Amino acid sequence: MKILVVGGGGREHAVIKKLKENPAAEVIYALPGNGGIARDAICVPEIGATDVKGIVGFAAEKKIDYAVVTPDDPLVLGCVDALEAIGIKCFGPRANAAVIEGSKVFSKNLMKKYGIPTAKFETFDDMQEALAYVETAPIPTVVKADGLALGKGVVIVETREEAREAVISMMRDKKFGESGSKVVIEEFLTGPEVSVLAFTDGITVKPMVSSMDHKRALDGDRGLNTGGMGTIAPNPCYTPKVAERCMKEIFIPTINAMNAEGRTFKGCLYFGLMITPDGPKVIEYNCRFGDPETQVVLPLLKSDLLEVMLAVSDGKLSECDVEFSERSAACVIMASKGYPASYEKGFEITIPEDIVDRVYVAGAKLSGGRLVTSGGRVLGVTCVAGDLKEALSESYKAVEKIHFDNAYYRRDIGARALAFKEV
Numbered sequence: 001m002k003i004l005v006v007g008g009g010g011r012e013h014a015v016i017k018k019l020k021e022n023p024a025a026e027v028i029y030a031l032p033g034n035g036g037i038a039r040d041a042i043c044v045p046e047i048g049a050t051d052v053k054g055i056v057g058f059a060a061e062k063k064i065d066y067a068v069v070t071p072d073d074p075l076v077l078g079c080v081d082a083l084e085a086i087g088i089k090c091f092g093p094r095a096n097a098a099v100i101e102g103s104k105v106f107s108k109n110l111m112k113k114y115g116i117p118t119a120k121f122e123t124f125d126d127m128q129e130a131l132a133y134v135e136t137a138p139i140p141t142v143v144k145a146d147g148l149a150l151g152k153g154v155v156i157v158e159t160r161e162e163a164r165e166a167v168i169s170m171m172r173d174k175k176f177g178e179s180g181s182k183v184v185i186e187e188f189l190t191g192p193e194v195s196v197l198a199f200t201d202g203i204t205v206k207p208m209v210s211s212m213d214h215k216r217a218l219d220g221d222r223g224l225n226t227g228g229m230g231t232i233a234p235n236p237c238y239t240p241k242v243a244e245r246c247m248k249e250i251f252i253p254t255i256n257a258m259n260a261e262g263r264t265f266k267g268c269l270y271f272g273l274m275i276t277p278d279g280p281k282v283i284e285y286n287c288r289f290g291d292p293e294t295q296v297v298l299p300l301l302k303s304d305l306l307e308v309m310l311a312v313s314d315g316k317l318s319e320c321d322v323e324f325s326e327r328s329a330a331c332v333i334m335a336s337k338g339y340p341a342s343y344e345k346g347f348e349i350t351i352p353e354d355i356v357d358r359v360y361v362a363g364a365k366l367s368g369g370r371l372v373t374s375g376g377r378v379l380g381v382t383c384v385a386g387d388l389k390e391a392l393s394e395s396y397k398a399v400e401k402i403h404f405d406n407a408y409y410r411r412d413i414g415a416r417a418l419a420f421k422e423v
């Protein structure tokens with residue numbers, strides 16, 4: 001089977017390593033891939049993840065049997081629709097379902113219409129109305145750009161002044177381009193956060209093991225929001241009781257709501273949840289695997305990923321086992337110092353051969369046969385062990401063995417999860 005994976009981050013590296021466990025995956029292409037993925041797949045750096053035309057042309061030329069589209073932008077742009085139009089089977093939602101991530105106004109209205117628990121909110125496409133609203137809104141409040149904004153379109157504001165600034169920067173100054181032409185202003189919720197990725201074929205939903213992201217750049221959850229500095233799985237805050245509620249109150253109702261809207265969702269649906277004193281609520285949906293959640297979730301998957309993905313595409317998920325190990329996984333992201341603001345790149349990366357299996361490369365390219373840094377988040381190291389403490393200790397030991405100049409990583413990944421366990 002010739003498989004094409006769209007994307008070139010740590011998440012795609014984790015997907016590719018897992019797909020390769022099935023011998024039926026004879027050839028895997030990554031578009032564009034990266035310098036680290038090049039060990040595991042044939043990378044095509046000339047074709048970027050948002051170059052839908054280029055991707056479709058490549059798929060036709062190489063007679064691809066199966067395409068896995070993982071990043072948000074190509075999904076929202078209709079990459080799956082375009083590949084299916086030339087007869088290629090895909091994993092990932094069509095554009096009309098990817099809108100669940102592509103528009104926060106859409107997803108909030110969906111939740112309201114179908115009674116899915118989420119923060120109370122108002123939506124605005126007029127700046128003056130948004131500005132008038134923040135004068136009376138409860139503070140703190142949360143201002144969100146409607147569209148995709150590289151995970152940066154959410155601002156938690158502690159004062160009215162900050163609220164005004166957030167609205168103006170999104171709606172007038174177009175800080176996130178057209179993504180900010182509409183905004184959602186919502187209630188500030190509190191409680192531990194849980195990420196749950198779920199396979200769904202639009203009929204059945206099978207949640208994967210839960211995980212916890214660490215979004216802030218610095219230890220103690222300080223500093224700027226990033227794409228994610230580390231993850232652990234399972235998330236101890238996601239108790240069996242919470243899981244049962246989420247299935248009943250959130251997961252199944254979401255799948256049904258999308259069907260009722262004529263927007264059947266097939267692929268991996270990401271539920272960003274907050275376990276509030278009033279029960280679990282949806283903070284956000286993503287139309288895809290999370291990054292770096294995937295780097296802890298897939299290493300715990302005992303079932304065959306390719307079979308599960310094909311079952312999703314064929315609408316046969318109910319017939320397919322999706323089993324996870326009882327063990328724990330921890331992923332520590334090594335970034336370029338300065339990320340998510342400015343940072344230097346081009347430094348050589350050395351990864352000892354004995355740990356290369358555990359490394360998921362994100363921001364690195366090959367230059368004269370050497371692997372060099374080329375992005376903010378450079379790589380992630382995931383270890384799996386009997387419990388979280390051991391998994392963390394193994395991951396940090398592995399991190400110590402990897403070298404590149406200006407490497408930075410958080411030292412407290414998993415600390416909150418460990419503390420939760422002890423309560």
Ligand code: AMP
Nearest residue numbers: 119142151154186187188189190283284
């Ligand atoms: P997002 O980019 O949508 O993942 O949001 C980034 C982060 O903002 C989330 O992981 C939460 O920590 C926080 N956040 C988003 N919405 C809310 C809310 N309504 N209340 C409290 N925190 C929120």
Ligand code: GLY
Nearest residue numbers: 213228290291292
């Ligand atoms: N880790 C959060 C995301 O993938 O959006």
